[in-house]
Amino acid sequence: MxxxxxxxxxxxxxxxxxxxxxxxxxxxxxxxxxxxxxxxxxxxxxxxxxxxxxxxxxxxxxxxxxxxxxxxxxxxxxxxxxxxxxxxxxxxxxxxxxxxxxxxYQIDQAERGFSFMKEGPLDMRMDTSQGQTAADIVNNYEETDLANLIWKYGQEKLSRKIAKAVVKARAEKPFETTKELAECVADIIPFAGKHKTHPATKTFQALRIAVNDxxxxxxxxxxxxxxxxxxxxxxxxxxxxxxxxxxxxxxxxxxxxxxxxxxxxxxxxxxxxxxxxxxxxxxxxxxxxxxxxxxxxxxxxxxxxxxxxxxxxxxxxxx
Ligand SMILES: C[S@@+](CC[C@H](N)C(=O)[O-])C[C@H]1O[C@@H](n2cnc3c(N)ncnc32)[C@H](O)[C@@H]1O
CATH class of the missing domain: 3.40.50.150 (Vaccinia Virus protein VP39)
Incomplete structure (x- = not known):
């Protein structure tokens, strides 16, 4: 809808x-x-x-x-x-x-890959005609660069822990979807109750900011x-x-x-x-x-x- x-x-x-x-x-x-x-x-x-x-x-x-x-x-x-x-x-x-x-419009369309609430390709580009996707960053950045990005743009205190888990998981299988990344982050950061934000909120914000500069x-x-x-x-x-x-x-x-x-x-x-x-x-x-x-x-x-x-x-x- x-x-x-x-x-x-x-x-x-x-x-x-x-x-x-x-x-x-x-x-x-x-x-x-x-x-x-x-x-x-x-x-x-x-x-x-x-x-x-x-x-x-x-x-x-x-x-x-x-x-x-x-x-x-x-x-x-x-x-x-x-x-x-x-x-x-x-x-x-x-x-x-x-x-x-x-x-x-962008968040609500699963295929745009902005939302951790919906299964979609890990894309996040506003301009779908050009540029790197969130999957490109998640699957290719060095662990330190990934941690720095999540820290700087997501203001996420657990950025190093998240980057480590992402790098470990992608060695098994590269990330393709929003849900895969959201679950990887949620596995290491506990969900703090029903009124709290999803553990992957800040990581997703950081990636979105980076993808779209x-x-x-x-x-x-x-x-x-x-x-x-x-x-x-x-x-x-x-x-x-x-x-x-x-x-x-x-x-x-x-x-x-x-x-x-x-x-x-x-x-x-x-x-x-x-x-x-x-x-x-x-x-x-x-x-x-x-x-x-x-x-x-x-x-x-x-x-x-x-x-x-x-x-x-x-x-x-x-x-
Ligand atoms: C918050 S929405 C704007 C909503 C709009 N004010 C309305 O009332 O419908 C932001 C929009 O800006 C576009 N946008 C974000 N950054 C942009 C940029 N650097 N250049 C052009 N468009 C951009 C996004 O694609 C998105 O469609």
Whole structure:
């Protein structure tokens, strides 16, 4: 059954985005298209709908059929959005919105291999047309590299133990499915009660991040957004875990006056003046958290955070 994707923090996104007539807005993570549809409903604007997943791209193409002059579907990675929109002869844009991570469409389809709850090939690629799969990593990485990956991207304390068990198991038979890997991890980490997360949760998160270079994509995506945003254009990013949120937070801190002021230590107030360009203005210095109501209604949204800023194409030195 296709359950679709329940959009996360949509109300908050629209609240900061405030789309206007004739604007061009980039939805860099089209997914199920809920953000794009909601943006198009708000004002007579256009949306450039980017997704690296071919099935999401197909959904964007379907939406374009409904609204030919208002939707521009693009298959590609948002890290390359500057090149992608230049190829379409689209000039600078009024806003970029990113809703980082995987969609329910991807998680819920067993054949995509994202879920340890469903038997499927150990794939996890968002862009199924290219790149290495999770099975390639699990079956070929050195034990230490595998342990480091599970530690770094999964923040899994038992990463060494898991890597050791994986390497031992694959010597008998290489991993092919999600269930095989989930069971291997569950064999060495006990399930801690019915309300606790599955023992393989962090390992799966780590592999997904590595397969799709999710953190590298985010870093490059923020830089690409900086290039294509007009003066006063808005950058709006929704993230789901601390690794992602830190990247957005650091980027905005380094690129805004407010962030640089915040970063000045009160113990060392006499720091040299920064000559860094001020590329964004932070309106809300803190991340906006998901509402209690939404967290209750949609458990997948529990850890979501929204950060946003306004592009300022003015050079000034911060004090
Ligand atoms: C959380 S979903 C977005 C859901 C969407 N906001 C909605 O309301 O339906 C994330 C989507 O972004 C896509 N995605 C993730 N990283 C990407 C990247 N680096 N470039 C392009 N698309 C990406 C995924 O394929 C997925 O479809």
């Amino acid at each position: 296709d359950l679709g994707h329940i959009p996360v923090m949509l109300e908050e996104v629209l609240n900061v985005l405030r789309p206007e007539k004739d604007q061009v807005i980039v939805d860099g993570t089209f997914g199920g298209g809920s953000y794009t549809r909601a943006i198009l409903n708000e004002a007579m604007c256009k949306v450039v709908a980017i997704d690296r997943d071919p099935t999401a791209y197909a959904r964007a193409q379907d939406l374009q059929k409904e609204m030919p002059d208002r939707v521009i579907p693009i298959h590609g990675a948002f890290s390359e959005m500057d090149t992608l929109i230049a190829n379409e002869n689209i000039g600078n844009v009024d806003a970029v919105v990113l809703d980082i991570g995987v969609s329910s 999710e953190l590298g994509e985010l870093e490059k995506g923020l830089e690409a957004a900086k290039i294509i945003l007009k003066n006063n254009g808005k950058l709006v990013v929704v993230t789901f875990h601390s690794l992602e949120d830190s990247i957005v937070k650091d980027f905005l801190r380094q690129n805004s006056k407010e962030g640089q002021q915040q970063a000045v230590s009160r113990y060392m107030p006499e720091q040299p003046k920064s000559t860094k360009a001020i590329d964004f203005k932070l309106v809300d210095r803190k991340a906006i958290a998901v509402s209690a109501k939404e967290a209750k209604e949609n458990p997948r949204a529990r850890s979501a955070k929204l950060r946003w800023a306004v592009r300022t194409i003015v050079q000034e030195a911060s004090a």
